[in-house]
Amino acid sequence: xxxxxxxxxxxxxxxxxxxxxxxxxxxxxxxxxxxxxxxxxxxxxxxxxxxxxxxxxxxxxxxxxxxxxxxxxxxxxxxxxxxxxxxxxxxxxxxxxxxxxxxxxxxxxxxxxxxxxxxxx
Amino acid sequence: xxxxxxxxxxxxxxxxxxxxxxxxxxxxxxxxxxxxxxxxxxxxxxxxxxxxxxxxxxxxxxxxxxxxxxxxxxxxxxxxxxxxxxxxxxxxxxxxxxxxxxxxxxxxxxxxxxxxxxxxxxxxxxxxxxxxxxxxxxxxxxxxxxxxxxxxxxxxxxxxxxxxxxxxxxxxxxxxxxxxxxxxxxxxxxxxxxxxxxxxxxxxxxxxxxxxxxxxxxxxxxxxxxxxxxxxxxxxxxxxxxxxxxxxxxxxxxxxxxxxxxxxxxxxxxxxxxxxxxxxxxxxx
Numbered sequence: 001x002x003x004x005x006x007x008x009x010x011x012x013x014x015x016x017x018x019x020x021x022x023x024x025x026x027x028x029x030x031x032x033x034x035x036x037x038x039x040x041x042x043x044x045x046x047x048x049x050x051x052x053x054x055x056x057x058x059x060x061x062x063x064x065x066x067x068x069x070x071x072x073x074x075x076x077x078x079x080x081x082x083x084x085x086x087x088x089x090x091x092x093x094x095x096x097x098x099x100x101x102x103x104x105x106x107x108x109x110x111x112x113x114x115x116x117x118x119x120x121x
Numbered sequence: 122x123x124x125x126x127x128x129x130x131x132x133x134x135x136x137x138x139x140x141x142x143x144x145x146x147x148x149x150x151x152x153x154x155x156x157x158x159x160x161x162x163x164x165x166x167x168x169x170x171x172x173x174x175x176x177x178x179x180x181x182x183x184x185x186x187x188x189x190x191x192x193x194x195x196x197x198x199x200x201x202x203x204x205x206x207x208x209x210x211x212x213x214x215x216x217x218x219x220x221x222x223x224x225x226x227x228x229x230x231x232x233x234x235x236x237x238x239x240x241x242x243x244x245x246x247x248x249x250x251x252x253x254x255x256x257x258x259x260x261x262x263x264x265x266x267x268x269x270x271x272x273x274x275x276x277x278x279x280x281x282x283x284x285x286x287x288x289x290x291x292x293x294x295x296x297x298x299x300x301x302x303x304x305x306x307x308x309x310x311x312x313x314x315x316x317x318x319x320x321x322x323x324x325x326x327x328x329x330x331x332x333x334x335x336x337x338x339x340x341x342x343x344x345x346x347x348x349x350x351x352x353x354x355x356x357x358x359x360x361x362x363x364x365x366x367x368x369x370x371x372x373x374x375x376x377x378x379x380x381x382x383x384x385x386x387x388x389x390x391x392x393x394x395x396x397x398x399x400x401x402x403x404x405x406x
Contacts, residue, residue, distance in 0.1 A: 007390035046313045
């Protein structure tokens with residue numbers, strides 16, 4: 001995990017995003033235990049309350065579940081849910097941004113589509 | 122909870138602390154931030170009963186801490202001073218501190234000593250500055266007090282030492298959850314480990330905020346001068362500083378930008394150090 005202190009994204013959100021990425025990639029398998037808040041906090045020298053906030057965000061999104069006295073586990077279906085969320089974000093935010101930028105630069109839809117199709121080959 | 126209400130202190134002809142109001146909650150790691158002369162050391166000295174406030178109250182769970190031994194025993198202040206014998210062994214000092222505060226985490230202390238290359242039979246008076254700083258931190262983190270205050274804990278430590286210290290602060294916090302107040306200039310370094318920031322300037326509290334809200338504390342806006350001027354005229358945000366670069370105007374604004382920005386204005390969030398510098402520079406940056 002790597003953290004960006006430029007203030008662009010709050011740290012707790014970055015913690016959630018990084019754990020989420022690991023889930024989507026399958027490196028944190030469903031049903032497996034996530035490193036504890038203490039472990040993440042000590043390794044990356046981040047305040048544990050911040051780490052916990054990030055993890056709680058994933059709990060509210062149904063991606064992690066707390067098992068009392070044991071720890072945090074990746075929920076069943078989390079990988080697909082995470083990938084679905086990332087797909088949504090790519091299509092509805094990032095691609096939209098790219099199109100806005102393209103329009104500003106005077107790039108036509110046809111030109112953009114051509115590049116997209118070429119890249120898929 | 123440790124609460125300061127209207128606390129003031131004058132030294133010679135100078136108002137070092139002016140009607141400071143701040144609360145420190147149990148179990149939270151705070152950053153006490155500000156320039157040299159902002160009043161950080163004076164505030165901590167008054168909490169730690171090294172000097173008395175001229176006015177105002179400092180209450181620990183409702184009881185005044187001034188000259189109150191039981192309250193003081195629940196707090197540990199580590200600062201410039203070394204109020205212990207210079208030539209006793211560190212092991213002896215640990216016993217002394219354990220006796221006064223009721224306990225001492227010798228296991229953690231032992232590991233911290235080894236990390237900094239210090240031995241329990243060493244004597245404070247013979248240690249280098251960096252190692253002395255480490256010893257002060259060991260005392261602060263290994264006593265069982267509910268409130269730990271460190272005044273410039275990383276002064277004199279090299280980069281490795283600073284990183285090691287931050288890890289131990291978090292480890293000590295995990296072993297025993299309590300309030301830790303770090304008064305420091307190393308704002309960028311502590312941004313990750315603190316939960317809440319209290320910014321002092323000219324003896325008063327300018328801001329007190331949770332780090333997860335940093336993104337709402339301030340932004341820098343960049344735009345061509347004409348565009349910037351008309352935006353500022355329309356919205357009247359609180360401007361912290363303004364710079365010109367050719368015909369570009371760069372403005373640091375306090376708070377969030379409400380609504381969408383007009384075309385031609387780029388906004389970037391401020392990291393903690395930049396925000397605190399902007400806040401405490403009085404527009405002189």
